[in-house]
Amino acid sequence: MTTDLNQFPELDKTKFEQRGIQLEIGVPVTCAVSIGNNIAAGFGDGTVRIFSSGEKHKTLKAHKGVILCMSKDGDSILTGGDDGYFLKISLNGEINEITNFGSRWVDHVAAYNGNLVCSSGKVVYYWDKNKKEPKSLNHDSTIGGLAFDAKGRRLAVSRYGGVTIWKKDYSNKWKSTKLDWKGSHNKVSFSPDGKYLVTSMQENVLRCWRLKDKLDFAMSGYGSKVKSFAFISDTSYLATSGAIDAICWPFDGEGPMGRKPICLPYIGNKQVTFIEPFPDEKAIFAGLSDGSVFLSQIENENNTIIIRSFTGSEVSAIAMTHDKSNIFIGDMNGNTLWTSIWDQ
Amino acid sequence: MEETDRQVPVTVLTGFLGAGKTTLLNRILTEQHGKKYAVIVNEFGEQGIDNDLVVDADEEVFEMNNGCICCTVRGDLIRILSGLMKRADKLDAIIVETTGLADPAPVAQTFFVDQDVANKTKLDAIVTVADAVHLSSQIEDHHEAEEQIAFGDVILLNKIDLVKDENIEVVTKRIRKINPFAKIIKTTKCGAPLKEILNLDAFSLKRILEVEPDFLESDHDHEHDDDVKSLSFVSNTPLDMEKFQNWFGKLLQTKGQDIMRTKGILDFKDENDRYVFQGVHMLMDASPMGKWPENKERSSRLVFIGRNLDTMNLKEGFEACKSE
Numbered sequence: 001m002t003t004d005l006n007q008f009p010e011l012d013k014t015k016f017e018q019r020g021i022q023l024e025i026g027v028p029v030t031c032a033v034s035i036g037n038n039i040a041a042g043f044g045d046g047t048v049r050i051f052s053s054g055e056k057h058k059t060l061k062a063h064k065g066v067i068l069c070m071s072k073d074g075d076s077i078l079t080g081g082d083d084g085y086f087l088k089i090s091l092n093g094e095i096n097e098i099t100n101f102g103s104r105w106v107d108h109v110a111a112y113n114g115n116l117v118c119s120s121g122k123v124v125y126y127w128d129k130n131k132k133e134p135k136s137l138n139h140d141s142t143i144g145g146l147a148f149d150a151k152g153r154r155l156a157v158s159r160y161g162g163v164t165i166w167k168k169d170y171s172n173k174w175k176s177t178k179l180d181w182k183g184s185h186n187k188v189s190f191s192p193d194g195k196y197l198v199t200s201m202q203e204n205v206l207r208c209w210r211l212k213d214k215l216d217f218a219m220s221g222y223g224s225k226v227k228s229f230a231f232i233s234d235t236s237y238l239a240t241s242g243a244i245d246a247i248c249w250p251f252d253g254e255g256p257m258g259r260k261p262i263c264l265p266y267i268g269n270k271q272v273t274f275i276e277p278f279p280d281e282k283a284i285f286a287g288l289s290d291g292s293v294f295l296s297q298i299e300n301e302n303n304t305i306i307i308r309s310f311t312g313s314e315v316s317a318i319a320m321t322h323d324k325s326n327i328f329i330g331d332m333n334g335n336t337l338w339t340s341i342w343d344q
Numbered sequence: 345m346e347e348t349d350r351q352v353p354v355t356v357l358t359g360f361l362g363a364g365k366t367t368l369l370n371r372i373l374t375e376q377h378g379k380k381y382a383v384i385v386n387e388f389g390e391q392g393i394d395n396d397l398v399v400d401a402d403e404e405v406f407e408m409n410n411g412c413i414c415c416t417v418r419g420d421l422i423r424i425l426s427g428l429m430k431r432a433d434k435l436d437a438i439i440v441e442t443t444g445l446a447d448p449a450p451v452a453q454t455f456f457v458d459q460d461v462a463n464k465t466k467l468d469a470i471v472t473v474a475d476a477v478h479l480s481s482q483i484e485d486h487h488e489a490e491e492q493i494a495f496g497d498v499i500l501l502n503k504i505d506l507v508k509d510e511n512i513e514v515v516t517k518r519i520r521k522i523n524p525f526a527k528i529i530k531t532t533k534c535g536a537p538l539k540e541i542l543n544l545d546a547f548s549l550k551r552i553l554e555v556e557p558d559f560l561e562s563d564h565d566h567e568h569d570d571d572v573k574s575l576s577f578v579s580n581t582p583l584d585m586e587k588f589q590n591w592f593g594k595l596l597q598t599k600g601q602d603i604m605r606t607k608g609i610l611d612f613k614d615e616n617d618r619y620v621f622q623g624v625h626m627l628m629d630a631s632p633m634g635k636w637p638e639n640k641e642r643s644s645r646l647v648f649i650g651r652n653l654d655t656m657n658l659k660e661g662f663e664a665c666k667s668e
Contacts, residue, residue, distance in 0.1 A: 028432075
């Protein structure tokens, strides 16, 4: 289905909303990840909800406060909260405490192949899957984001003044290299091919490093902070929020330098606040500040369909199941949609 | 107006160690029954705060890459406030306690510069707790003490029971010289009515019209140039808008580091509306605020608080903006 733009205001509910399950939880959805064909979503009241196809969702009371971050770890999820807890939660609802930092928040979590990482303040804690005690990796300023590369060999830690990349050397000792750029760096990500590292900054701009020669450049022109970005289809594009269009920078060939991004427009001139890739396709889900969510093909802007109509609250989480059958959408007012994507 | 209704007010509590910040904080938290507060404290700050929502901050100050050299903000505040806004329960207010040696400007600027922070929270007021016994010597020895007085919307002159009346007079005069528009409340054990401390909306332009500061033209007696002080100017001749914008814009751009706070009400030639502005260093908030009241004489008034004000030819600059 292609949206007829003129008919949009009369559209009441999309077919996805009609056939899916909509909930009004009333507290912000802060994060969501897919685990196999299920979705786990975290909320501002510390609950985790697990959505599975054909079953009623499960609600787990996990944290005492806001769930600030979430990551997949095999068949489980890791969560960090403003209650200072770092938890591992399995799909069947078993909750295990990895550690707790008291009044200090757990700001970021990540995992690769059973090795677990979280950050609290200026310190990254790394649990090797074979060890009980974590290794502390110290930084001079508060950590803005964490990311492993696709092979789990390098851990990027964004902070004030740039990014620190940690790697174990041949004797299993941690070594770090720094990528410097003045300013506060938040979310960080390696490109899937490992060639680039991107951060979103406190200003309305992205910073990118080409890792082979540390050449760095900015991607700018945004009307607001870029809170969400994702590499699409194995480093073909970097799709970003922060503007009234979804901005997709080309990363194939020689990279984005000197090239123009593709701008995917949406009706209503609302800011794009969340980007989620459609796995293996050159397509994205874009969530907007009014709660609406669109699915677009990057190289064919006319091929855009509306998944969820407006709710009046900024989209803060989108996740698609591994088998690409179902999608979860959540916003800052706690309106959620869990629906199948394909017509039966 | 709907937007402002949803913004959580943030009170910044500043003052030297030992002045009584924790006493005030605990009074606020225990006396305001049924209200939900988050308190953001510094890791090196005073201990013993009686609240279930105390967040440690690391006072991480950074420069914005926006070409504005004095535009520093508190990165930790941006992060903490955005985290607090995801909570299930709505907060009635947030109180940010800063350490004695912290410059209040980055805290205030955070609310001007960061869009997410500005959308969901608003700076309510800067409350400075000052120790009546030690303030004079602290001002001499630490520029931060001077700055905290300069930025305050409310100054709690605390521990007056330990100071002779004539000395209170001296300290009050010293405060007034630095900051003519702060409300000074004299207390023992921070015993001021909380309605004079919370929900003041001191940074709203409307509020500037309501509480008119001491806009009397200041006398220019000579002091040390690096002292923080205030100068104010009044004109009954309407100003030329273009001339004013040129002068004032350039002034903030070049001297914004030394100019800490500005407030003003302006009467422009051929304009029916009053223009109100207020600024922190280089950042400024300005807007027309409706017609002049009929029973009131139109005039332009502005106040500067800062260092080295005597070197900026402020009087000449202001005079040159007059429309005739």
